[in-house]
Amino acid sequence: MASLRRVAMGISSAAIRLFAFIFLRWIPGFPFGPIVLTSLAIYLSSLFSLHNDPENDNSKPTREGKKTNNTKTSVALQPRDSALKTLLTGLPSRRSPVLTWTTALINVVLALLTTDFLIRGLVFYPSDEVAFSRIGYVSPTTANLLFREPDLSLLPVIVSYQEAETLKPETWVQEGTVYKLDNSTDFTAMVTLKNLKPSTHYRYSLSNNKTGAFVTSARPGSPAASRLSFVTSSCLKPNFPYNILSHPLRVPGIEQMTEAIGKLPALLRPAFMLFLGDFVYIDVPFRFGSSVAHYRSEYRRIYSSPSWTASSEAGTALDLPWIHTLDDHEIENDWSKGNKTAPYPAAADPFIHYHVSANPPVPAHPYAHPDNVTYFSFVNGPASFFMLDTRTYRSQSAKEDSTILGYAQLQSLLKYLSTPEPAGVHWKIIASSVPFTKNWQVGTTDTWGGFLNERRAVFEAMWRAERELGIRIILLSGDRHEFGATRFPDPALGLTSAEMQPNTAGYGLHEFSVGPLSMFYLPIRSYRQTDDEDVSVKYAPDGNSKFGLIDISEDVVDNGFSGSSPVPVRSSLLTYSLYVDGEVVWQYRLSVPLEVNAGARIATKTGVPSSLPPGQVVKDNLVKEGWDVPMKRMIGRLEELGHLVVGKATGLYDQVLG
Known part of the structure; x- marks a missing residue:
């Protein structure tokens, strides 16, 4: 016993x-x-x-108080x-x-x-009393200001702003007064600051002592509109990796990003954060409930984090405008049950109040009533953006008619892709909470890899737009807690097998998937190229904090079409810088020739039917693969096999029940 x-x-x-x-x-x-x-x-x-x-x-004694010989022998033999x-x-x-x-x-x-x-x-830290303010979407003449104030004794809240360079009290402009805040919006309100000047640094002030700063975007067509920098990432969870000495709501990745941004030259400092989902983790480390109150409390705890006040030369993280997409952990892991099934309605409530209300406008052609749309579109400088919602409208994956976007959003995206951009806009940037690539072999069906028919329709529209509109399309995504750069070559390019080998720069639509901003990463390898459709450019799985800095500018560069002599061409350049744990470890560059027919003239020399040059690796400081990588790959393969077996068994079980 x-x-x-x-x-x-x-x-x-x-x-x-x-x-x-x-x-x-x-x-x-x-x-x-x-x-x-x-x-x-x-x-x-x-x-x-x-x-x-x-x-x-x-060694228990006998009744006589003496140990038996057997007991002594037993003890000796132990x-x-x-x-x-x-x-x-x-x-x-x-x-x-x-x-x-x-x-x-x-x-x-x-x-x-x-x-x-x-x-x-x-x-x-229930955070019921948290009060904060932040800037969301910023245009050349407006800025969306969101704030929360649960102390009703401070009402009304007066919102004012002035140019940062002006210190005179009489220059404050009163934008509005909020007389009522209540539990219907969790005591939040959004005020749009209007009549602003383009490319201007502003300060704002609320009568409840909340203050902040922001910079308006450039006026379209102006010299300043040829340049744009912004950051992107996804996924954050306070106090992870766990540290008993740390504040339980501290988010180390936010602090690392703030410090890294503060080290950048003023010209490279980002205009906004494009955050691609999993801002809260309702089910990690444990789901304590599914009510509106539970979801709201998670948002309040994140906004209560002391990491928002960590400052650098660029200011605090809340001085950076944040715009958001939705992903599964803000609802439920691998959510695919639409926008009416519980717990989606409860999850959507704080997402709308804390994020959608301050987000960019809906697309010009949403193909649905604007009040029911959670996908967004805007233009900033040389780039146009479409922010997808890949959770709200999706159906079950891996079926012939599976949809990740829903009919209205798909039609809106296709319309956006086929619409020419104004002069000076050379990039269409599509933001998705989940990766487009199917190179991640575990959990593939939760990404665009589970909706390949719809993905193909979207890719064909993107390839056609690049050929016909003279713009370049970039895909940004998150979700995976790893970094993966992937390109999707247009079949019309007729590339050779050598040009589609794994881990090579080159032609095609490019996707940069990055995360987490502050969360776990897995010590296994689950990303690999399996065909010529999704060509691996770079894979970087390690690091608890990862984000991408995208910088777009104009310069004269040598367009390096394969097989041709370099030709200096004035181009719009997009440089993607990957930050891991606060340091730049990898950079990649894409370009769009700006001179009329310059790209076509170069392309004619090689016979490649494209005016867009291939991508180029600018910097690669990632640690080379060590002895442990084969073991990590093996673990990844075992995980793939496990998912496959479970999937087959589940499918067979469903068939038997049917």
Whole structure:
């Protein structure tokens, strides 16, 4: 009996230590937290049972107070437990009660740390009283200002602004007064600052002592409109990797991004953050509820983070305008059940109040009533943007008629792609919360890889737009907690197999998928090229904080069409810089020739039917693959196999039930 209890203790102790490490350092998700706490209950009950079992006391005296010869022999034959074995395994020591309780204490501490990560932020920081202000979408003449103020004694809230260079009190312009705030919007309100000047630095002030700054975008057609910088990322979770000494709402990735932006020259500082989903994780590390109140509390906790006030020469993170798309963890993992099924309505409530209200306008042709649209479009300088919603309207994946966009959004996107842009706009940038590439072999059906028919229709429209409109299309995405750069060559280019080898720069639509801004990454390899449709350019899985800086400017460059002599051409250049843990590790450049027929003239020399030059790697400081990469790839393959087996079994089960 005692031996069975020791087996239970050994297994439960190993589970506590393994899954606590995974939960606190690798993946802060279900079911690792409950496994740790359940294992502790088993471990402690087995320990106390073993301790109180008379049969376990091998030196128990006889009735006469003397030890029998058999007992002495038994004790002599027992192996002597080493201190190291006891401390590493969690098994009790037969000789030292101190070692037994020390190793037990290790397991208790690990469980307490797990509990702390699970509930400290939830219990001690409900954030009901958080008050903040931030800037959302900014145009040449307007800026959307969102604020939250739960203290009704401070009403009405007066909103004012002035040019930052002006210090005179009489220059403040009163934009509006908010007389009412209530629980219907979780005490939030959005005010649009109007009649602003393009390319101008402003300050704003609220009568509840909230202040901030922003810069308006350039006037279309002006020299300043030829340049634009912005950052993009996705996915953030406070206090991960877990640190007991850290504030439970601290988001290290926001602080690293703020510091990195502050080091940039003023000309390169971003105009906004394009955040591509998973701003909150309602189901990580554990879902405590699915009501509107639960979802609202997650947004309030994120906006309560002290990381927003971390400052650099560029200001704080809230001085950077943020615009948002929606993804699954703001609703439920791998959400694909539409916008009417619970818990979507509850999840959409705070997303609308905290993010949609300050986002850019809906497209000119939404093909749906504007009040029911959660996809957006805008122009800033040399680029036009379309921000997709790949969650609200999607159906079940991997079917002939599967849709990730829904009919109205798909038609709106196709209309956007076929519409010529104004003079000076050379880039169409499509933002998606999930990757377009199917090169991620695990969870592929949750991405565009599960909607390949619709993806093909969208790609054909994009290739046609590049050929006919003379613009370049860039795809930006997040979700995967890894970085992957992928290109999708237009079949009309007739590229050779050598030009479509993995890990090569070259022709095609380009996607840059990046995340997390502050979250976990997996120590496995799950991204690889399997055909000539999705050509791998670069893969960077490691790093708890990753974001991309996109800089667009004009310059004279040598267009490097393969097989031709370099030709200096004035071009619009897009440089993508990948930041990992606050440092630039990789840069890639694309260009659009600006001289009339310049690209076509060069293309004629090679016979390639494209006026768009291939991409070029500018910088690559990523660590070369080490000895552990084959093992990580093997783990990735095993995970792929596991998902495949589970998928097949689930499909067979559904067929049997049918």
